[in-house]
Amino acid sequence: MAVRDHLELVVVRHGLTSxxxxxxxxxxxDIPLLMPEAEPDLERLREALAGVAFDAVxxxxxxxxxxxLTHVLADNALELQRASPRFDARLRELHFGDYEGQTWATxxxxxxxxxxxxxxxxLATPGGESADDLWARLSAWLEEVRDEAQSDGQRRVLAVSHGGVIRELRRRLEGADFWGDVVGQAQGRCFTLTIEENGWSCSSSSVVPAPASATW
Structure with missing residues (x-):
């Protein structure tokens, strides 16, 4: 298969909630952010992404x-004009079913x-999803992202999602452990996807926000 191009997929987790x-x-x-406690992490993410142009959000x-997303792009009206956000239920967290609202202690x-x-x-959680269920909807979304990137010449895409989603992406794309480290609030990963004629693969992955010495 001949390599067609590369796509940077930046996936970040939402900020802190109660x-x-x-x-x-x-x-x-549908739990909202815990404000103002969530603001410091959100601000760090906003600053890290301030100079980054995205072809799709x-x-x-x-x-x-x-x-x-609103906080991260608050000062970037141009970004919103270039890539109007698309809200997609396939990017939701794993459905924990009967466990939602409960803690490990209980x-x-x-x-x-x-x-x-x-x-x-x-296994699926009672009334919820398994990891394979989560991956089924994520992989369908990824295929659409790949197809649009190829047809429109996109080079960099932003997605705001959840910790479990990023963990599953890392598991499938990097071979990470299921119970490996989960990214913190308002943090994420930048996946470099090699797009080919009949599919794609992950050639590298890095933390977001990137270290101060790193460049985009």
Missing amino acids: WNRERRYQGHR YCSDLTRCRQT LKDDIGYRAWIDSRGQ
């Missing part, structure tokens, strides 16, 4: 991601919960 602070599973619950449709002795933990995402 449920993050309480260590509750959020999943598809995607965002989970949940409030905490919408608020994060669930740790539950047999079903322990089985889910031990399965490393292979």
